[in-house]
Amino acid sequence: MSEKEPTAPRSGERITIREVAQDAGVSVAAVSKVLRDAYGVSDALRAKVRASMAKLNYRPRASARGMRGRTYTIGLIFPDLRNPFFADIYAGVNSALERTQYQAMQGVNTTSGALNITSGALIEAMIDRQMDGLVVIGPNMETQALADLGARLPLVVLGQHNHAGDAFDTVNNDDQLGARLVVRHLVANGYSNIAMLSLSPQNSSIIQQREIGYRLEMMEQGCGDAINILRETQVLRDVQVSVRRLLSGADRPEAIFCWTDLMAFEAISVATEMGLSIPEDIAIVGYDNTMFCDLAQNSLTSVDQSGELLGLQAARLLVERIDGRTTAEHFMVPPRIVARASAGTRTEQE
Amino acid sequence: MSEKEPTAPRSGERITIREVAQDAGVSVAAVSKVLRDAYGVSDALRAKVRASMAKLNYRPRASARGMRGRTYTIGLIFPDLRNPFFADIYAGVNSALERTQYQAMQGVNTTSGALNITSGALIEAMIDRQMDGLVVIGPNMETQALADLGARLPLVVLGQHNHAGDAFDTVNNDDQLGARLVVRHLVANGYSNIAMLSLSPQNSSIIQQREIGYRLEMMEQGCGDAINILRETQVLRDVQVSVRRLLSGADRPEAIFCWTDLMAFEAISVATEMGLSIPEDIAIVGYDNTMFCDLAQNSLTSVDQSGELLGLQAARLLVERIDGRTTAEHFMVPPRIVARASAGTRTEQE
DNA sequence: TGTTCTACGTATATCGTTCTACAAAATTGA
């Protein structure tokens, strides 16, 4: 009944490494080694320890591990949760981590406004919580800020084309090519006056890349005169206003290439409300190829950037970095256009 | 240059509580007290310590805190990330936590299939990581499993009407009333043959509640003969098949009350593909009132359950529990129907 | 045989906080 004995295996609380060691008849250090797959353990010892761990249903505590080693937790930082595209990325990350000890925890970096804060509150919170590494998705941070962050812990940036030496890895779809594919597809279907509804503020390299792709392809297709980029925030009302203005102008474009599917859905909505038919009066193209594109009421032609693959690669690269890689790697997946009715073959003009 | 001195404030690494104490000229324990807003600190000391913390840009490490006390981290467990409704809940949680020391980390519990696992891998992972408490959203877990979980750590369940003593708090919208509102609204607009597209497996109390509400209100409105509940999984293809079968049957209903907006969008899609017009041939109603309902191509009548408020209350209750409350509280928000074109007044029948 | 390696295990300091005791100082009460 004495509770003061230092080696008493207090049964009420959670199992610790000490109790596993005792049960297996080995040292605490040996159990730790097995836990970490560290060098210097015989098969016999490993089996013994594994058996005890299973028997006692032992689970190591991340806090304690984090004190000296890793927490086996990686942070995922999303810019937003409303866009179902991010669910694909998440799925990819998880499937990459499935067979590892790592676990992903996510959050949304709610940097209100377009502040150039070094890093959001969530990033700091994740560092406080000893994340072994971070995957930051579509950040609106300066490259330098990302480089500083990469100096502090393993970092993979998803949706950012700029490199900064070996500070971090990047994972992207080829945004320039994606934009080119859209223009090519539209031109092939008979459209030439194609406007681009891009994102504001235009501080991200993916935005730049996509705009460059649009510009170059428009020129190569002989539509240079029709180049027209307008930029808008993701706020629904703003998008509506912009699209309405665009569609009611004197030289209404024949097609709009939208920054995301979400914006494209808004565009479809506004066009529908204005009594325009799609694609006869106006063609719409989105980006991300989210699940909603398939719905008959949208039938949105979109660019698939394989969110799941992006997430998978990001997680893979991050684990490599945590395991010691110090040189940067950059992964790029080719986009693919998925044609639907919203940008179908252009019919006779009235 | 000697690096062995135990009290040397090693400058290269992260600031610790020790260095803050040294800078402020107080004990480590004093700094800890200030950090935790604990009892027994004078205003003068608090000010001194706060100043040093700010000056040194000190941030406590969650791992170390977790070793003895709290991590000031709470876990959010979503069933899915594709439904934008969950983004509202997340926003609510965050706004409740904004002025506290707590930080939310989220994950998706990917229990593949309808297994009755005690708790998913993510829940265990969160416990391993010493979360101070958990908000579990729309769980497909037995009430008993939730009670067991609640015995292990502070727990709030969002989207579950069953109570289990004081084991956990619940936060819900009144699903029974929500279903009643839908039926009432449809009947008032001239519909009487109203089918319900519910969720499968039907193991959750919110499903039961909503089905009960539908049944009771149908009977009270004199439409008891038309009661027709079919259940389907959330998988897109399954929903499509079900809706198609429903709409091509001999006694096609006049309206479908769908489990979520997402299912309703699918229903709209299928109906559109079949050449039916909405709401003339078939009225559709959803649940959640997500942002996509507003789009002209959907114009979906839906039930608003104030996701943000639900999240806010869940976080508030959880923090109370962490702070020591041991009796259960149950919060219920009244739903509100938002009428749009998809269930507009029924016109002449052919 | 003795020497040198290697492979395997162990003892124990350590990480950065919290928290329980306890001591000192300030305040109160009579």
Next chain:
DNA sequence: TCAATTTTGTAGAACGATATACGTAGAACA
């Protein structure tokens, strides 16, 4: 004025892992 109480601050042992340094046994080689 002194005891009793309250307030304020400190010392130091936890918490549960990891990792360094070291000991030991057997194998390999001479």
